[in-house]
Amino acid sequence: MKRVCLATATLAxxxxxxCAGNSVDNPVAPSLPASPGTTVTALVITNxxxxxxxxxxxxxxxxxxxxxxxxxxxxxxxxxxxxxxxISSSGILSIVANGEVEARAVHQGVTGTLRLILTRPPxxxxxFTLSGVAREVSPGSKILxxxxxxxxxxxxxxxxxxxxxxxxxxxxxVSATRVSLEATRDGYQVWRMTNLMIDGDKQIxxxxxxxxxxxxxxxxxxxxxxxxxWTWTSSIPNACTDHGGLAYGVCPGPMCGAPLNPR
Numbered sequence: 630m631k632r633v634c635l636a637t638a639t640l641a642x643x644x645x646x647x648c649a650g651n652s653v654d655n656p657v658a659p660s661l662p663a664s665p666g667t668t669v670t671a672l673v674i675t676n677x678x679x680x681x682x683x684x685x686x687x688x689x690x691x692x693x694x695x696x697x698x699x700x701x702x703x704x705x706x707x708x709x710x711x712x713x714x715x716i717s718s719s720g721i722l723s724i725v726a727n728g729e730v731e732a733r734a735v736h737q738g739v740t741g742t743l744r745l746i747l748t749r750p751p752x753x754x755x756x757f758t759l760s761g762v763a764r765e766v767s768p769g770s771k772i773l774x775x776x777x778x779x780x781x782x783x784x785x786x787x788x789x790x791x792x793x794x795x796x797x798x799x800x801x802x803v804s805a806t807r808v809s810l811e812a813t814r815d816g817y818q819v820w821r822m823t824n825l826m827i828d829g830d831k832q833i834x835x836x837x838x839x840x841x842x843x844x845x846x847x848x849x850x851x852x853x854x855x856x857x858x859w860t861w862t863s864s865i866p867n868a869c870t871d872h873g874g875l876a877y878g879v880c881p882g883p884m885c886g887a888p889l890n891p892r
Contacts (some may be wrong), residue, residue, distance in 0.1 A: 815836060
């Protein structure tokens with residue numbers, strides 16, 4: 630089975646800290662009205678649904694009798710920076726610009742907060758260049774020509790370019806959105822990158838792993854040595870002892886996860 634090299638770009642919305650706990654995926658039905666005499670001990674903010682431009686914030690009150698109640702519609706909402714995001718009276722947050730913001734809700738004098746880093750999606754009508762270089766992973770580190778780099782996700786899916794003898798490749802016009810990429814070359818394992826945000830001209834590095842060889846018994850190599858030879862040893866301490874040490878383990882395999890030789 631082959632190693633698939635996978636890189637993932639950062640999500641557009643990142644929850645930093647919250648009095649809020651974790652985000653949830655499905656709406657929570659409101660609890661029954663609070664019993665007479667109960668008080669609000671804490672206010673928790675979570676986010677329900679996230680789109681490119683908006684998210685629904687939910688305020689949940691923790692009561693002194695141990696119960697909880699959805700108080701989203703009866704809370705007072707505020708954004709710490711309305712030039713970054715605004716929040717409606719119903720808790721809908723709208724992204725205005727890139728930046729960090731704190732969402733606040735107040736209910737019966739108790740405040741809950743949720744800190745977010747927001748990225749406004751680029752105008753999909755805009756286009757940028759995407760370029761880079763393809764090379765072999767250490768210890769080889771050689772530049773690779775004839776690498777086919779294809780866009781596999783996003784409005785430009787299906788477009789592909791090939792690296793030149795200097796390892797350089799370039800997409801002249803890529804839509805401003807998130808894309809997924811895949812790189813292939815004979816003798817190398819598939820390289821993939823997902824969720825790459827194209828919000829300006831981008832440069833990336835495609836680092837490819839050689840396909841591990843098999844020995845006379847048909848066994849796949851378990852690791853690569855620092856002198857670029859291969860090993861079939863199943864123990865990291867015994868691997869590549871006469872070849873400068875182990876550069877990396879082959880996945881899957883007994884030495885999978887062994888660290889790469891630092892560049």
